[in-house]
Each structure stands twice: as C-alpha cells, then as structure tokens.
Amino acid sequence: MDGSSDLLIWILVVSTIVVLTLLGGLVTVFWWHQRRLTAQAREWGLHLLQAQEEERQRIANDLHDDVVQRLWSAQLQLSSDGTSAGTTIGGVIRDLRLLARDLYPPALQHLSLARALQELVAGRPDGTAAELTLDCDDTIELPLPSLLSLYRVAQEAVHNACKHSGSMNITLRLCRDASGVTLSIADNGCGFNMNESMVGGFGLRSMRERMALVGGSLLVVSSHEYGTLVTARLPWQ
Numbered sequence: 092m093d094g095s096s097d098l099l100i101w102i103l104v105v106s107t108i109v110v111l112t113l114l115g116g117l118v119t120v121f122w123w124h125q126r127r128l129t130a131q132a133r134e135w136g137l138h139l140l141q142a143q144e145e146e147r148q149r150i151a152n153d154l155h156d157d158v159v160q161r162l163w164s165a166q167l168q169l170s171s172d173g174t175s176a177g178t179t180i181g182g183v184i185r186d187l188r189l190l191a192r193d194l195y196p197p198a199l200q201h202l203s204l205a206r207a208l209q210e211l212v213a214g215r216p217d218g219t220a221a222e223l224t225l226d227c228d229d230t231i232e233l234p235l236p237s238l239l240s241l242y243r244v245a246q247e248a249v250h251n252a253c254k255h256s257g258s259m260n261i262t263l264r265l266c267r268d269a270s271g272v273t274l275s276i277a278d279n280g281c282g283f284n285m286n287e288s289m290v291g292g293f294g295l296r297s298m299r300e301r302m303a304l305v306g307g308s309l310l311v312v313s314s315h316e317y318g319t320l321v322t323a324r325l326p327w328q
Contacts, residue, residue, distance in 0.1 A: 209225060233272065236304070256283075260279050
C-alpha cells in the first residue's frame with residue numbers, strides 16, 4: 092500500500108514537472124514571438140517615417156529648384172513690363188519657399204537639430220503675435236530618425252500654439268543630461284481640454300507615435316490658466 096502511494100506521488104510530481112515545463116516552453120515561445128512582432132512593427136514604422144521624410148525632401152527640392160525658379164523667371168519678365176502681376180508672383184514665390192522650408196528644412200540635411208530649430212523660431216507664421224524664443228544645446232548629435240522625430244514634434248507644437256493658443260510667448264528648450272535628451276515647447280496661451288484632445292487630436296497622437304518609434308516618450312500638460320507644455324524625452328540609445 093505504501094509502495095502504491097509512493098508511486099502515485101512520484102507520478103503526480105513527474106506529471107506536474109512535465110506540465111510546468113511545457114507551459115514554460117509555450118510562454119517562452121509566445122513571449123519571443125511577441126517581441127519579434129513588436130520589433131518588426133517598430134522597424135516597419137521607422138521605415139515608413141523615413142520614406143515620408145524622403146518624400147518631403149523630394150517635394151521641397153522640386154518646389155525650390157523647379158517651380159520657384161520658373162516663377163522667378165516669369166516675375167522678371169512681368170516686372171520689366173511694368174505690370175502688377177510681377178508683384179503677385181513675388182508673393183507666390185515667397186510662400187512656396189516657406190512651404191519648401193517647412194516640408195524639409197535645409198538644416199536637417201546636415202543633421203543639425205539646433206539649426207533646424209533656429210530656423211523654425213526665426214520663420215514664425217505671418218500674423219503670429221507671439222514671441223518665439225529658443226534655449227538650445229547646439230552640441231547634441233542624434234541619429235537621423237531621432238532628430239527628425241524631435242523636430243516634427245517641435246514643428247507641430249509651435250504650429251498648434253501659434254494657431255490655437257493665443258499665446259504671447261512660446262519657448263523652446265533642447266537640453267541633455269546623463270540619461271537622455273529633452274525637448275520642451277511651452278506657451279502661455281489659453282490651453283485646451285486634455286480629455287477632448289486625447290480623443291480627437293490627430294496631432295498629439297502623431298507626435299506620440301513618432302516618439303514611441305524611436306524609443307522616446309511625449310508628455311503634454313495643458314490648462315486654461317497656465318497654457319500648454321509639450322515635453323519630448325529621448326533616452327540615450
């Protein structure tokens with residue numbers, strides 16, 4: 092009887108070990124598969140962002156090197172005839188140059204985030220009453236995907252502040268510490284309802300997705316009393 096009991100206990104123990112081993116193996120396979128899918132999704136997302144930026148650069152170059160140059164030639168001809176059309180075309184040329192710069196600032200081609208932010212602050216939209224200031228560590232060097240993501244966050248945040256906040260002061264700061272790089276965009280405007288913007292704000296979702304794809308994060312804090320603070324954080328790779 093004791094022998095039977097010992098055998099039963101031994102069978103139960105072995106069965107339990109086998110089941111736990113199989114479960115552990117399944118969990119490990121599942122975990123590895125999920126990590127692989129996550130890595131593939133991130134890699135594909137970065138590929139799409141890179142393709143998008145390359146298309147922006149191509150369009151910007153076409154606008155500047157082809158369309159703007161042809162309009163410039165037409166402006167010279169019309170201006171020599173003393174017509175007002177030359178002035179109108181001059182305005183179109185200026186707007187197209189601004190559009191080309193917004194699509195892909197020349198500084199990004201030289202991997203300079205500091206210069207690109209300086210151009211962003213200097214080229215504020217027409218009719219914007221806000222004063223834009225920049226506090227920037229110009230020694231920061233980043234891989235192109237990270238640089239592009241931070242710049243697009245700054246561009247979107249500044250655009251939103253100029254267009255919607257009614258702010259009189261917009262401050263951009265780019266700094267680094269031992270753990271990573273931080274970009275912040277602060278305004279003293281009217282703020283917005285965070286709950287509503289989280290649901291319908293495509294711009295906020297786009298900024299968060301960009302930062303997530305390069306291993307970073309985005310924090311947005313807004314109130315009607317203090318304005319809006321957008322903080323993009325990117326750890327050192």
